[in-house]
Amino acid sequence: MNVNPIVLSIPIFFILIGIELLVERFTHKKLYTLPDTIANLSCGITQQLSGLFLKIFAIGAYQFLFEHFAFLTLERTWLYWLVLFLLVDLAYYWAHRMSHEVNLFWGGHVVHHQSEEYNLSVALRQSSLQVVWTFAFSLPIAFFGFRTLDFALISALNTLYQFWIHTETIGKMGWFEYIFNTPSHHRVHHGRDPKYIDKNHAGSLIIWDRMFGTFQAEEEKPTYGITKPINSWNAAYANVSHYAEMGNDLKRIPRWSDRLRYLFKKPGWLPEYLGGYRPAPAVDKATYRKYETTAGLSLNLYVLFQYILCLTGTALFLFSQKNPDGTDRFTTTENLFITILISVVVVNCGVLFEGKTWVRWAEWLRIILYPALLVAATYLLNWPAWLYGAGAVYFVVSAGWFYTLQKHEKIQLV
Template sequence: MSPNPIVLSIPIFFLLIGIELLIERFTHQKLYRLPDTIANLSCGITQQLSGLFLKIFAVGAYQYLFEHYTLFTWERNALYWLVLFLLVDLSYYWAHRMSHEVNLFWGGHVVHHQSEEYNLSVALRQSSLQVVWTFGFSLPIAFFGFETLDFVLISSLNTLYQFWIHTETIGKLGWFEYIFNTPSHHRVHHGRDPKYIDKNHAGSLIIWDRMFGTFQAEEEKPTYGITKPLNSWNAVFANVSHYVDMQKDLQRIPKWSDRIRYLFKKPGWLPDYLGGYRAAPAVDKAAYRKYETPSGLLLTSYVLFQYVLCLAGTALFLFSQKQADGSDRFTTTENLFITILISVVVVNCSVLFEGRAWVKRTEWFRIVLYPALLIVAVYLNTWPVWLYGVGALYFIISASWFYFICTHEKS
């Protein structure tokens, strides 16, 4: 089983999402939309899968500094844990703040802000690339003698704390608001209204925003999302969309010096001769419409069927990363191959809602390929023969169901 606290918390995440769905049902609020929720979960899946490769690099850098350049030796007492918690949370604040204020870094964080809803599934909408830009902010902690596994544990707990604050079902919390990050504070952070942009970067403690001048109390209800809506449910495109826009801007900038400045200036910056900084526009709440892709019951139920299987398979894969003796169960090549297989499913499930012509072809290819791969794997590994039946049954159900969709319903 994986020792990653975030992976171990997956059942709790889904339990709490289920509770929020019940609250939505009984209070008649509109908190969730299925395509948006699937897109959020898909970004979380791709982030966890990419983390199998990228997080090891980040932790490895910390371990190297700890082994060779640590300046102190600590007794692991209450003070040790308190100081480590404060340093982790402070480094998170600055990494998070710079992810909003540096264009290059924003490309690795924007994924988390793309949803136009605000619910617990948004907490799971994470970028696959953010760690590339932000892991360095926490590396100085290694110089102060905090062991690598302890750092990883506190960092994970800091991330876990932030799950519950992604909800509209909890109002303001009195005195708690002065010290800790809360749903009210974080709703502000996800607002695209000009007064809310680049505010409340806290992880666990809101005190950093109050100290460094980035605090904003929640007043009117925020409009969620980003100033240039993604208008797609595709998790892979979500991770690269900002860099696609950056490439277009860079092609417009003639001077190399300005191109370098563009990378490290705030999102929206352009040289004066190209119009200068593009400030966030005010939101016309009367005219504002969320991205919608209406779909029929057949398609919706089909996507749910495929996605539930994908979630179960992904969870099993992540939980099975380590063997009982602590060694890796899969090679890097095997991890990469399974990651690609899962990524195809999450992209197809999301894009089927968009009705793109190409997704029908890739879905037919997948319906044929995946059972065939299972049958080959059973044969090569002498797995139980009943898995042949599972592969055949999956093919029959998926192929007949999807054929019916393609011939009877616009997708």
């Protein structure tokens, strides 16, 4: 069983999202849209799957430094845990801040800010690549003798704390606001309005923003999202969109020295001879419109059906990473294969809402291929025989449903 606190908290995440949906229902506020929610959850899924391969950055490097270069031996007292918490939170602040202020790092964080909604599902919208750029900010903690598992635990709890602050259903919280990060503070952080850009980078404690000059109180309601919306529900594209834009900019920059500067300058920077820095534009709230796509009830239900199956399978896969004795249950090749299968589902589910022409063929291929793979795995790995029937039922239901959607033009292709 996977003992990662974040993975163990998955059921709690969905319970709280369900409660927020009930609040939406009874208050008649528009807090969620299905395509946006699925895109958010899909980015969370791809981040957890990529973490199976990238954990060496966050944990492996820390363990190496702790084993070979720690210059203190510390006992686990209450002071040990307090100092560790403060150091982890401080490291998070600087990693998070630099993820906004360094173009290359922003490409690994921008995914979390792409949603134009603000609800608990946005907390799960995470980048698959962010750890590559931010893991080093926490490594100095290893030199002080804080054990690797303790560091991993506090880091996970710091991440878990930030889940509940992604909501519009909680207002300002009085004295609590002076010390801790809150929904009000974090709504500012997700705002694309110029006064809110690059503010409130806190993890658990807002005191770092107050100390280092990046604090901004919530005043008018923020406009959520990024200054140049990606206008897509595709989780794979969400993770590479900023780097694609960077590639286009780099082609325009003739000097190699300026290309290098471009990587580490703030997002929006260009050399003066190309126009210079491009600041965040003001948002005209009278004309601003969120990205939306239209989908009928039949398509919504079809995608929801496929997605629930995908979520269930992904949760079982993540929970089953470890054997009872603590060894890895799957090989790297098996993890990669299952990751690809899940990633195809989440990409298709998002793009079905966009009506791209290619997704029709991609979905048909998936509907045919996945039951065949299940049957083959059942035969080769001696899985229970009832899975043969499950594969057949899945194929009949999915193929019939998807054919009906196309026949009656419930999917508008573009």
